[in-house]
Amino acid sequence: MTIGLSRVAGAEEDISLDELRLAARNHGLPLEALRYDVTPEGLHYLLIHYDIPHVDADAWRLDVLGRRYSLDDLRALPAVTARVTLECAGNGRAKLHPRPVSQPWLDEAVGCAEWTGTPLAPLLADLPPDAVDVVFTGADHGVDRGVEQDYQRALPVAEALREDVLLVYAMNGRPLPPQHGYPLRLVVPGWYGMAHVKWLCSVTAQDHRFEGFQQAVAYRIKQEADEDGVPVTRILPKALLAPPGFPDFMTRRRFVRAGPVLLHGRAWCGFAPIAHVEVGVDGGWQEAKLDPPTDPHAWRRFEHVWDATPGDHELSVRATDAEGRTQPVDQPWNRQGMANNMAQRVPVTVRP
Amino acid sequence: MTIGLSRVAGAEEDISLDELRLAARNHGLPLEALRYDVTPEGLHYLLIHYDIPHVDADAWRLDVLGRRYSLDDLRALPAVTARVTLECAGNGRAKLHPRPVSQPWLDEAVGCAEWTGTPLAPLLADLPPDAVDVVFTGADHGVDRGVEQDYQRALPVAEALREDVLLVYAMNGRPLPPQHGYPLRLVVPGWYGMAHVKWLCSVTAQDHRFEGFQQAVAYRIKQEADEDGVPVTRILPKALLAPPGFPDFMTRRRFVRAGPVLLHGRAWCGFAPIAHVEVGVDGGWQEAKLDPPTDPHAWRRFEHVWDATPGDHELSVRATDAEGRTQPVDQPWNRQGMANNMAQRVPVTVRP
Numbered sequence: 001m002t003i004g005l006s007r008v009a010g011a012e013e014d015i016s017l018d019e020l021r022l023a024a025r026n027h028g029l030p031l032e033a034l035r036y037d038v039t040p041e042g043l044h045y046l047l048i049h050y051d052i053p054h055v056d057a058d059a060w061r062l063d064v065l066g067r068r069y070s071l072d073d074l075r076a077l078p079a080v081t082a083r084v085t086l087e088c089a090g091n092g093r094a095k096l097h098p099r100p101v102s103q104p105w106l107d108e109a110v111g112c113a114e115w116t117g118t119p120l121a122p123l124l125a126d127l128p129p130d131a132v133d134v135v136f137t138g139a140d141h142g143v144d145r146g147v148e149q150d151y152q153r154a155l156p157v158a159e160a161l162r163e164d165v166l167l168v169y170a171m172n173g174r175p176l177p178p179q180h181g182y183p184l185r186l187v188v189p190g191w192y193g194m195a196h197v198k199w200l201c202s203v204t205a206q207d208h209r210f211e212g213f214q215q216a217v218a219y220r221i222k223q224e225a226d227e228d229g230v231p232v233t234r235i236l237p238k239a240l241l242a243p244p245g246f247p248d249f250m251t252r253r254r255f256v257r258a259g260p261v262l263l264h265g266r267a268w269c270g271f272a273p274i275a276h277v278e279v280g281v282d283g284g285w286q287e288a289k290l291d292p293p294t295d296p297h298a299w300r301r302f303e304h305v306w307d308a309t310p311g312d313h314e315l316s317v318r319a320t321d322a323e324g325r326t327q328p329v330d331q332p333w334n335r336q337g338m339a340n341n342m343a344q345r346v347p348v349t350v351r352p
Numbered sequence: 353m354t355i356g357l358s359r360v361a362g363a364e365e366d367i368s369l370d371e372l373r374l375a376a377r378n379h380g381l382p383l384e385a386l387r388y389d390v391t392p393e394g395l396h397y398l399l400i401h402y403d404i405p406h407v408d409a410d411a412w413r414l415d416v417l418g419r420r421y422s423l424d425d426l427r428a429l430p431a432v433t434a435r436v437t438l439e440c441a442g443n444g445r446a447k448l449h450p451r452p453v454s455q456p457w458l459d460e461a462v463g464c465a466e467w468t469g470t471p472l473a474p475l476l477a478d479l480p481p482d483a484v485d486v487v488f489t490g491a492d493h494g495v496d497r498g499v500e501q502d503y504q505r506a507l508p509v510a511e512a513l514r515e516d517v518l519l520v521y522a523m524n525g526r527p528l529p530p531q532h533g534y535p536l537r538l539v540v541p542g543w544y545g546m547a548h549v550k551w552l553c554s555v556t557a558q559d560h561r562f563e564g565f566q567q568a569v570a571y572r573i574k575q576e577a578d579e580d581g582v583p584v585t586r587i588l589p590k591a592l593l594a595p596p597g598f599p600d601f602m603t604r605r606r607f608v609r610a611g612p613v614l615l616h617g618r619a620w621c622g623f624a625p626i627a628h629v630e631v632g633v634d635g636g637w638q639e640a641k642l643d644p645p646t647d648p649h650a651w652r653r654f655e656h657v658w659d660a661t662p663g664d665h666e667l668s669v670r671a672t673d674a675e676g677r678t679q680p681v682d683q684p685w686n687r688q689g690m691a692n693n694m695a696q697r698v699p700v701t702v703r704p
Contacts, residue, residue, distance in 0.1 A: 013366070014365070014366030014367055014368060014369075015366055015367035015368070015369070015371070015372050016366060016367070017366075017367070017446075017458075018602055018603050018604070019367070019372075020367050020371075020372070020375060020446060020456055020458065021458060021604050022602070022604075023372060023375040023376055024375055024379065024380045024456075024457065024458055024460055025379070025380060025382040025383075025460060026379070027376065027377070027378070027379030027398075028376045028377060030377040030400065030403070030404055030531070031377075032403040032404050032406075033404065033530070033531075035406060040529050040530060040531075041393075041394050042393050042394030042396075042398075042529050042531055042532075043529075043530070043531060044394075046379075046394075048382065049601050050598055050599055050601065051382070051384040051595075051598065051599060052382055052384050052385065052395075054384075054387060094369075094372060101602070102602065104372055104376075105376065106369075106372065106373060106376055108376055108377065141598050142598045142599050142600065142601055143598070143599070143600040143601065143607060144600070144601040144602070145601075145602075148607075177392050177394050177395075178385070178392060178395070179382070179385075179392075179394055179395060180394075243403075246402055246403065246493050246494045246495070247402055247403060247494050247495070248494065248495040248496070249401050249402065249494055249495065249496040249497075250370055250374070250453070250454065250496070250497075251370055252370070252373050252374075255495060255500075
């Protein structure tokens with residue numbers, strides 16, 4: 001196959017109509033919605049590569065290693081509900097310089113829902129002993145950089161067999177909405193969004209590494225167009241602040257009144273639990289107070305009281321996980337804008 | 353008050369980060385979702401001027417002409433469910449030349465939900481005889497062009513007293529989600545979205561025209577910055593096609609196979625019923641087949657079989673209402689990009 005290159009915007013190039021078209025159909029979490037422990041479905045971020053496929057759930061079957069399951073078959077299996085924070089691997093991409101041209105996320109490609117489904121591992125009991133990768137195929141179909149494809153991603157066998165990997169048919173207690181993968185999606189807690197295959201149709205195994213487009217080409221961290229790069233896997237630590245006060249419509253600049261301001265937000269990480277979160281005011285960092293942890297793969301709430309003094313300020317926030325990973329203040333660049341976790345910045349005007 | 357001017361982009365100016373920030377938090381209807389008679393809530397377009405306010409529904413009261421109603425009070429009144437198509441008055445703005453700088457919609461700021469609530473008119477029985485405008489105030493608060501404000505819009509008394517104007521507490525059979533105005537919003541069938549005030553707090557009457565920012569400044573059709581212009585009211589006729597085939601991820605160009613292709617979509621108008629819809633292929637127009645009308649303010653489905661021949665084509669669609677209003681192929685320009693209903697264009701590559 002001939003694969004077109006990913007494009008990097010010119011140094012002074014603003015957002016293109018192509019990027020705008022993606023931003024208008026996909027969408028992020030409006031950051032004030034960080035107030036919810038569980039994100040309402042219509043506020044959860046969405047990244048849909050092609051179109052939302054129309055799947056007739058009655059006729060639909062999931063093929064797992066050649067065995068076929070109806071939705072009722074899957075619902076009859078043991079059910080698990082887990083709160084899992086999902087984040088798009090391209091989150092933050094539009095803040096890089098130069099900017100990789102793709103879905104132009106700023107900070108907001110995240111959400112935390114309550115997913116209900118059945119563990120995948122028991123359905124993989126017949127996995128061949130020489131299996132290397134488990135491949136997941138969705139019903140969504142399109143072209144990317146010249147390659148026509150069904151959306152496909154793989155997990156190494158050890159990851160696919162984790163007991164917390166789920167075949168999910170409900171979100172926040174209701175059937176999956178069309179845009180989140182109806183009738184069935186994969187949820188791989190801790191991994192960036194590209195792993196959580198939606199509109200899932202089949203699960204197969206193979207004795208060699210899966211080299212499909214979304215695995216070998218798209219979700220890679222690399223500096224040069226022609227290098228293989230490193231695959232994107234788990235979510236790096238990140239914290240986001242619910243911007244305080246009220247906004248200007250166009251610039252989204254925030255306005256607050258001087259005095260104590262309760263800042264709050266959420267922090268998450270796919271490698272290790274969040275250990276601490278710092279809130280920065282004009283570059284000086286202070287420890288935030290963390291709420292008790294809840295589900296192992298759900299985000300953790302933090303808060304911090306800021307004594308706001310009149311004038312223009314820049315708030316910031318950064319998380320550190322239990323293994324010492326901290327968010328960078330200046331983001332290392334990569335060509336496709338993957339796994340960015342640069343600390344958020346929120347400009348605020350404080351009025352007397 | 354000193355009001356900043358609305359800005360118009362330079363002729364060659366691409367989308368700015370401010371516009372992108374708006375596009376990432378608001379969102380349109382992914383056009384493949386035109387297949388649904390009733391838009392699922394998370395796919396319905398959203399335009400939120402400031403932040404989604406957090407409203408405690410137990411403590412919340414609606415003040416109507418000095419009388420206070422709890423949510424239970426309103427639910428105890430006669431309930432009506434109506435299917436109503438809403439469209440943002442700024443839809444299509446980003447396709448104008450030069451481009452007004454604001455929420456940068458292309459085609460997709462539309463949706464059709466099933467709204468349940470109680471008619472407003474009976475609650476206006478005590479309207480003073482000299483009332484001119486009925487003013488609706490939401491809980492959303494922010495700054496626009498230098499003016500700090502609660503979101504407010506007014507209706508002339510005759511419109512406010514229409515029996516189909518509703519105080520709405522449910523969308524598609526469930527309580528309003530936060531982003532659609534929880535716990536209560538106004539629905540004014542036939543009018544562009546700015547009239548359907550969300551997070552509604554109070555309804556007042558006054559004996560003179562309401563001159564608030566969103567009425568007298570923001571939602572106006574005008575050519576020059578310093579003219580008063582004409583207020584935006586009802587929705588002009590429009591049709592949108594569900595783009596056929598499958599897309600390229602980045603450009604959204606469509607690919608279909610040669611032969612008969614079933615094209616379908618929806619058409620709507622706030623002035624008069626849709627009378628006919630034409631589908632254009634490379635500039636030649638053909639009449640589409642309309643499904644029977646449903647609710648008077650819901651969109652109407654159309655379909656047309658296109659005999660697709662190999663090569664690159666441009667599909668188009670335009671609606672005409674029962675009073676002879678037809679969508680323009682070239683959009684008349686206005687400074688704030690309001691009430692645009694230029695015919696949609698969909699580039700398609702047909703493969704042999």
